[in-house]
Amino acid sequence: MLFIQVVLIVAVLCVGAVLVRSTAGERHQAVRRILLGVLVVLAVASILAPGAVTVVARAVGVGRGTDLLLYGLVVAFLGALVSAYRRQRSLESRLTQLTRRLALDEAEPPALARARHEEAS
């Protein structure tokens, strides 16, 4: 296995693990922003000097610069996907709590319902 393959696979797993484990707090958000920043810098660099990316790619054993960029994108995409999933779950859970609270507060209190049911029988 190529060194770069090991690095990329480890990166994919790490991004997944970090995003799954951390509780979407400020640190989580900061990491996401740093990663995004790195991606932007790399993208700009590759546009300005396509040759440079190829040099880097060759140095780590990948044929072309575009391939290296593609691998980077795959990692970033997976990270974004997991992160979006986590955020959606957290939002859903808050919506559930709100809806449940409203439902229970607006419902006939169980003590009243109990009395009514027992009366009716």
Place this chain on the structure above:
Amino acid sequence: MMGAVTSTPHRAEQGAPGEDPRAPAAARAGGHPGTWVVVPLYREAAVVADVVAELRTRFLHVVCVDDGSPDSSAALAEAAGATVVRHGVNLGQGAALQTGIEYALRDERMRSVVTFDADGQHRVEDAEAMVQRLEAEQLDAVFGSRFLDRRTELDRLRRAVLRAATVYNNATTGVRLTDAHNGLRVLSRRAASCLRLRHDRMAHATELVLQVGRADLRWAEHPVLVRYTDYSRSKGQSLLNSVNILVETILG
């Protein structure tokens, strides 16, 4: 509708288990005043009135948690004698169950909770037998199982998927059940107060078993008959949904 319950319900808590085993069930329990039947309800206008009416022949207290149904399910359930708790938006069956259980927990005289599907696939006599077993054996949870005997008829594919779900359930929760996805259960007050179902949709069945297992509660399985009518079949979960359940269970 309440014709079957002839005796006045006992106000006090039900007597010690096995107090008078010769008395008929309905008379001894008096409509099970310590039990709340929780029915998660979503778009079951066609059958919910019958299901609630049948439940009310044996159980005084039925609460339907309407999960934002766009049809008249909630009104029909209310007219049939159930108390209705309404979710403003649709959240899923797991969320509805948790809401119903929390509603029942607000009643300090509640001793047990029955969970019962709104589509008419469960039998009220099974639910009643399970409540009596919970009380008689002082259990914290009784899970209905359609696989303890051969009465329930299932097509081969559905049986295989349910078996696979059960194997997964047993491997991950440490609670060995024969039927992991049966909506008919009875929980003691203690078990009900241990539950925190976080999976809003269908992955709650495994989650519920897991939490019962972790809380170190006394539980048992009880054979029940699941009636697969054309209606419940058409409303039932598609088998593909088991993929969603698996993913939700794993990803948390």
